[in-house]
Amino acid sequence: MALRIATWNVNSLRVRLDQVLAWLDAQRPDVLALQEIKLSDEQFPVAEIEEHGYHSVYAGQKTYNGVALLARRRPEAVRREVPGLDDPQKRFIAATIEGVRIVNLYVVNGQAVGSEKYAYKLRWLDAVHAYLVKEVEAGRPLVVLGDFNIAPEDRDVYDPQAWRERILCSTPEREALARLLATGLEDTYRRLDTESGGYTWWDYRAAGFRRDHGMRIDLILASRALADRCTRCTVDREPRRAERPSDHAPLIAEFSTAD
């Protein structure tokens, strides 16, 4: 048996719903974490997703942000706020699904190094770090996944020289990500693949996808014992080739289960 857990920044669930439903039908993951759903809770397509065999829990917001967890089994102990952070932006949802604590993050982009949004990004990551320290201490299997808006290393960037110390690649951002990992989490993609870029995002502009000008900024992290059971972590580029694609591709990890 195996547990398959995926993440996808869909850049508007309204626009991408048919693509998401088709992908669920094709891949049948146990869990799909969505970011940038860009719709309010009242607008969330609960019924359509249910018709495809998935429960939904969500933290929606009009126009910007918004995150959700879709799961074949009912999510429990749902949390929609980063503890200790007074934040009107909906970027966090956590739930327990099939005994695994799942934390879905849409990390702040930050716009430009040194900007107000950049300071907010680092504050936001600090609050998430404090929360993850407690979640790791609890000792349950833990998965932290989503759009991290940080390329962990230069090998995760198509042109590291051009991006040096720019947003998504700056040293303070990478250090903040390293602190999240240091709570006791492993990057499942890197654990299994030390060579290829594994890009998950390509800019809509300047033919980014056609030229493979990408970055690996969507991640699936797992607590150590769970990471030991990770057998696969792959980017599915197929939806990025579709008509009206999201600028992100889905990432899917598979974990073998003991029984």
Add this chain to the structure above:
DNA sequence: ATGGTAGAACATCTA
């Protein structure tokens, strides 16, 4: 050369 595209409040903001 600081551009380009996409999605949302459809005028600017965010990414």
